């Protein structure tokens with residue numbers, strides 16, 4: 001099950017897992033994109049795909065979606081908690097309360113809602129793997145990144161906490177913490193300003209969604225007694241949130 005599969009890292013994960021013969025539950029709000037991806041993956045790779053359209057911020061919607069799973073679809077082997085976003089890049093004294101609420105509701109509460117509903121299915125089967133998309137922003141902070149960074153620090157903490165809580169049940173828990181990945185992330189952050197978004201990745205080679213999907217697949221495909229607790233992965237040109245060779 002991959003949340004946020006309509007774009008970027010989630011979509012790339014859907015493709016690589018499909019190429020490796022995994023049946024998929026893919027989720028997101030944009031039904032048209034989910035339908036298109038579903039059809040593509042089914043045709044190209046002969047796997048089964050179940051698209052589920054819901055807003056991860058709305059617990060009732062999430063509950064109905066997960067509650068609708070029947071038969072083998074309840075046997076979720078891998079949950080990729082990927083849906084997430086940043087909104088704005090403003091100092092703490094000027095940030096938008098709406099943006100802050102959306103980031104916290106999506107990146108923290110949405111991830112919790114899904115995990116609360118899917119982890120019992122894994123606990124029951126004493127098997128599973130939860131892969132949480134953190135960020136370098138969950139390890140460090142950067143100017144004007146305040147609430148996005150805080151939300152990803154929360155993911156870092158939740159990843160460690162899940163690892164401990166799910167230890168008795170043979171469930172693996174992994175966080176992937178990427179640096180800059182060129183997806184729709186910056187278009188969303190800058191609210192559709194494509195020029196501004198493009199500039200973020202100018203002058204260096206950013207990671208691609210496929211780079212992250214490959215890494216996630218690597219973690220998932222390891223033997224079941226091997227758990228990568230967390231992995232930070234950066235473009236070669238970016239040491240951390242401060243040091244980029246494009247900045248001299």
Ligand code: NDP
Pocket residue numbers: 003004005006007008009010027028029030054055056057082083084085086106133134135136177178179180181182183184185186188209
């Ligand atoms: P994209 O914007 O390309 O994709 C984000 C995905 O999240 C979309 O599929 C979107 O689907 C989904 N999503 C967002 N809000 C909601 C919501 N309320 N309900 C359901 N789904 C939602 O960004 P990325 O692929 O780059 O981001 C994926 C994850 O990786 C995020 O958690 C991000 O924080 C993290 N990350 C990204 C980095 C980067 O530089 N790109 C670096 C480090 C981490 P839809 O709009 O259809 O609902």
Ligand code: 8X3
Pocket residue numbers: 134135136137145178179180181241
């Ligand atoms: C996305 C990476 O550095 O733009 O999580 O916050 S960064």
